[in-house]
Amino acid sequence: MQTALRLVAVLALAALLAVPLFPQIVYPVFVMQTLCFMLFACAFNLLLGHTGILSFGHAAFLGSGAYITGYCAKFLALPAELSILAGTLTGAALGAVFGALAIRRSGIYLAMITLAMSQLVYFFYLQAPFTGAEDGMQQIPRGTLFGLLDLHNDVTLYYVVFATIAGGLWVVWRTVNSPFGAVLRAIREHEPRAISLGYPVARYKVVVFTLSAGLSGLAGSMKAIIFQLAALNDVHWHTSGDVVLMTLLGGMNTVFGPAAGALLVSALTRYLDPFGAWVTVVIGVVFMACVLVFREGIVGKLQHVLRRRPREKRQAVDREGMVRTSE
Amino acid sequence: MSEPILEASNLSKNFNGFHAVNNVSLRIEQGTIHALIGANGAGKTTCFNLLSKFLAPSSGRIRLKGRDITRFRPDRVARLGLVRSFQLSAVFASLTALENVGLALQRRRGESFDFWRSTRKLDDNRARAEELLDAVGLADDHHTLAAELPYGRKRALELATTLGKDPEVMLLDEPTAGMATEDVGHITRLIREVARGRTVVMVEHNLGVVSELCDRITVLARGEILVEGDYDTVARDERVIESYIGGGGHA
Numbered sequence: 001m002q003t004a005l006r007l008v009a010v011l012a013l014a015a016l017l018a019v020p021l022f023p024q025i026v027y028p029v030f031v032m033q034t035l036c037f038m039l040f041a042c043a044f045n046l047l048l049g050h051t052g053i054l055s056f057g058h059a060a061f062l063g064s065g066a067y068i069t070g071y072c073a074k075f076l077a078l079p080a081e082l083s084i085l086a087g088t089l090t091g092a093a094l095g096a097v098f099g100a101l102a103i104r105r106s107g108i109y110l111a112m113i114t115l116a117m118s119q120l121v122y123f124f125y126l127q128a129p130f131t132g133a134e135d136g137m138q139q140i141p142r143g144t145l146f147g148l149l150d151l152h153n154d155v156t157l158y159y160v161v162f163a164t165i166a167g168g169l170w171v172v173w174r175t176v177n178s179p180f181g182a183v184l185r186a187i188r189e190h191e192p193r194a195i196s197l198g199y200p201v202a203r204y205k206v207v208v209f210t211l212s213a214g215l216s217g218l219a220g221s222m223k224a225i226i227f228q229l230a231a232l233n234d235v236h237w238h239t240s241g242d243v244v245l246m247t248l249l250g251g252m253n254t255v256f257g258p259a260a261g262a263l264l265v266s267a268l269t270r271y272l273d274p275f276g277a278w279v280t281v282v283i284g285v286v287f288m289a290c291v292l293v294f295r296e297g298i299v300g301k302l303q304h305v306l307r308r309r310p311r312e313k314r315q316a317v318d319r320e321g322m323v324r325t326s327e
Numbered sequence: 328m329s330e331p332i333l334e335a336s337n338l339s340k341n342f343n344g345f346h347a348v349n350n351v352s353l354r355i356e357q358g359t360i361h362a363l364i365g366a367n368g369a370g371k372t373t374c375f376n377l378l379s380k381f382l383a384p385s386s387g388r389i390r391l392k393g394r395d396i397t398r399f400r401p402d403r404v405a406r407l408g409l410v411r412s413f414q415l416s417a418v419f420a421s422l423t424a425l426e427n428v429g430l431a432l433q434r435r436r437g438e439s440f441d442f443w444r445s446t447r448k449l450d451d452n453r454a455r456a457e458e459l460l461d462a463v464g465l466a467d468d469h470h471t472l473a474a475e476l477p478y479g480r481k482r483a484l485e486l487a488t489t490l491g492k493d494p495e496v497m498l499l500d501e502p503t504a505g506m507a508t509e510d511v512g513h514i515t516r517l518i519r520e521v522a523r524g525r526t527v528v529m530v531e532h533n534l535g536v537v538s539e540l541c542d543r544i545t546v547l548a549r550g551e552i553l554v555e556g557d558y559d560t561v562a563r564d565e566r567v568i569e570s571y572i573g574g575g576g577h578a
C-alpha cells in the first residue's frame with residue numbers, strides 16, 4: 001500500500017526533473033511558482049496541522065522574503081545566495097516576533113492577531129520607498145549563485161529552484177519526524193498535558209513559528225528570483241487565505257498533503273484563467289466538495305484508504321474490556 | 328517533624344469575587360498518600376490547579392521541596408518533580424500508547440528542541456516506555472491509538488505517562504471517576520504500587536478507595552478546609568457526615 005504512494009512520488013519526481021526538457025508541454029515558470037507555493041503550504045502546515053495553530057498572516061513572511069531578497073539583489077547588488085538568505089532570515093525574524101506576540105492567545109483570537117500584524121507589514125511595503133508600491137519591485141536581477149551558476153539560464157534556474165524547494169521540504173519533513181515534532185504533536189493534542197509533562201509550550205510555539213516563517217520566507221525569496229518581481233500580492237491577506245485553502249485541500253494531517261493542495265489551487269488558477277472571475281467560484285466549489293467528501297484532505301483521504309484494511313483487523317482485537325491485570 | 332515535601336500556606340483563589348479556594352493550608356508529608364475530598368464544587372480541582380501552578384493563587388504561598396514555587400510557571404513545577412493528572416483523562420488522542428508514554432520520557436537536552444534530528448534518537452526510550460505500559464496492564468495496546476482505548480485504559484495510559492516523568496509528587500484528580508467497578512480495583516492497586524517511594528495527593532470520591540489507600544485526608548467544603556486527619560477521624564467527624572448528607576450525600 002505504501003509502495004503505491006511511493007511509486008506515485010517517484011513518478012512525480014521524475015516528471016518534475018524532466019520539466020525543463022519539455023517547455024512546450026508545461027511552462028517551467030509555472031512549475032517553479034507552484035514549487036514555491038508547495039513549500040509555502042507545507043511550511044504553513046507546521047503550525048496548522050502539526051502544532052494546531054491557525055496563523056492568518058503567513059503572507060507577511062512570503063512577501064517579506066520576496067521584498068528583502070529583491071532589495072538585496074537590486075539595491076545592494078548582493079549575490080543571489082546572500083539575497084535569498086537575507087529574505088529567509090527576515091521571514092524567520094518576523095515569524096519570531098509574530099509568534100511571541102500571538103501565542104498568548106489561541107484559536108480565532110490568535111488568527112486575528114496574526115492577521116492584524118500582517119496588515120501592518122502590508123502597509124509597510126505599500127508605503128516604503130523601495131518597493132514600488134502598486135507596481136511592485138521590478139527587474140530584480142537574478143545574478144549568479146555562489147559565483148558559479150548563472151541564474152539567467154532558465155534550465156539552471158529551474159534546477160536551483162527545484163533543489164532549494166526540495167531542501168526546504170526536507171526540513172519540513174525532518175521537523176515533523178523529529179523529537180521536536182513529537183512535542184509539537186503533544187501540544188496539538190492536549191496542551192495542558194504537554195505543560196504538565198514539563199514542556200515550556202510557549203517556547204516551542206515561538207520556535208515552530210520562526211521555522212515556519214523562515215521557510216515561507218525562503219519560498220518568497222525564490223519567487224522573487226524566478227519572476228524578478230516582488231509585488232503586493234505576496235503580502236496581501238488573500239495569500240494568507242490561499243495557503244489555508246491549499247493546506248486544507250491537501251490534508252493538514254499529512255506532511256506533503258499541502259503540497260498537493262498547492263498544486264491543485266495553482267493549476268486551477270492557471271488553467272481556468274480564461275474564465276476570469278469564475279476561477280474563484282470554481283476553487284470555492286472544489287473546496288466545498290473536498291470538505292464534504294473527504295474532510296482529511298486529498299492526500300489524507302488517500303492515506304486513509306490505503307491504510308484502512310490493517311487497522312480494522314487490529315481494532316477487532318482491541319475492542320475487549322479493560323482489565324487484563326498482571327496477576 | 329520533618330519539613331513537608333509540599334506545603335501550601337493560606338492559599339486562596341477567587342474568580343471575580345467568588346472564593347473557590349479560601350485560606351487553605353496543606354502540609355503533604357513525603358512518602359504519604361493524601362486525599363482531598365469534598366462535594367462537587369468544593370474547590371478540589373482548583374486546589375490542584377494552584378498547587379501545580381496551572382492557576383496563579385490570589386494570595387498565599389506554595390513550597391515544593393523547601394523551595395518557594397508561588398511564582399513559577401507550571402512546566403517548571405513539573406520539571407521540579409510535581410506532575411499532575413487531569414480530572415478528564417488527558418491523553419494525546421491521535422498518538423499511540425507508546426508515543427504517549429514516549430513524550431514523558433524525552434529528555435530536555437538533545438531530545439526535545441532538536442528539529443534537525445530523527446525520531447530514531449528516541450529509540451533508546453522505547454524499552455522503558457514498553458515497561459511502563461506493561462506495568463499498567465497495557466501490554467497488548469502498545470500500538471493502539473489513545474483515542475481508541477476504552478476509558479479505563481485511557482486512565483491507565485495517563486498514569487503510565489505520568490510515571491514516565493518519574494515524579495516525586497503526583498497529583499491525581501479523580502483517577503477512578505467514571506470507571507466500572509473492576510477497573511476501580513485495578514487502578515487502586517496500581518496507585519498503591521506506584522506510590523511506593525513517591526508522594527501522592529489525590530482527589531477521590533470513592534470512599535472505599537480513600538480508606539484503602541490514603542494516609543491522611545483533607546475535607547474541603549465551599550473552598551475551605553472542614554477537617555483533616557486519618558480516615559477514622561474524618562469518617563467520625565459530625566460536620567463531615569452532616570455536610571455529606573446535607574450536600575446530597577455525594578461521596
Ligand SMILES: Nc1ncnc2c1ncn2[C@@H]1O[C@H](COP(=O)(O)OP(=O)(O)O)[C@@H](O)[C@H]1O
Pocket residue numbers: 342347365366367368369370371372373374
Ligand atoms: N476558571 C474558573 N472560573 C470561574 N469559576 C471557577 C473556575 N474554576 C472553578 N470555578 C468554580 O470554583 C468552584 C470550585 O470548582 P472545582 O475546584 O472544580 O471543584 P471540585 O473539583 O471540588 O468539584 C466551582 O463553583 C466552580 O464553578
Ligand SMILES: [Mg+2]
Pocket residue numbers: 371372373414
Ligand atoms: Mg474537580
